[in-house]
Amino acid sequence: xxxxxxxxxxxxxxxxxxxxxxxxxxxxxxxxxxxxxxxxxxxxxxxxxxxxxxxxxxxxxxxxxxxxxxxxxxxxxxxxxxxxxxxxxxxxxxxxxxxxxxxxxxxxxxxxxxxxxxxxxxxxxxxx
Numbered sequence: 001x002x003x004x005x006x007x008x009x010x011x012x013x014x015x016x017x018x019x020x021x022x023x024x025x026x027x028x029x030x031x032x033x034x035x036x037x038x039x040x041x042x043x044x045x046x047x048x049x050x051x052x053x054x055x056x057x058x059x060x061x062x063x064x065x066x067x068x069x070x071x072x073x074x075x076x077x078x079x080x081x082x083x084x085x086x087x088x089x090x091x092x093x094x095x096x097x098x099x100x101x102x103x104x105x106x107x108x109x110x111x112x113x114x115x116x117x118x119x120x121x122x123x124x125x126x127x128x
Contacts, residue, residue: 019104021065022063024099024103027098028074028099029058029060031099032076032095036079038059038087041076059075071108074112075112077115078118079118080119084114088114
């Protein structure tokens with residue numbers, strides 16, 4: 001996680017703006033929740049899911065900020081039977097727009113990893 005410092009054109013000489021990578025990560029994770037059919041990714045240890053993917057849980061996001069640009073790595077699940085390609089392309093465009101709008105940064109790259117396909121019907125398991 002890095003930060004950027006830049007003076008906005010209309011504030012030249014009055015100060016600078018610093019946006020931390022962690023702030024960009026939180027903005028992106030929140031922006032993903034605005035979309036239908038995408039959800040969170042389970043925590044992983046050595047590549048093995050711990051817990052389950054949950055459409056109601058937030059996506060995992062890592063951000064790198066350099067100057068006035070940001071790049072994002074996103075891990076999420078997609079609701080089955082939605083098209084993975086179409087859903088991730090919609091998510092990518094949405095993230096570029098919303099993170100740029102809310103942070104003032106240019107989002108130049110969004111890498112998305114789909115960790116699971118989730119059924120619309122959630123299965124509830126009970127201990128007996």
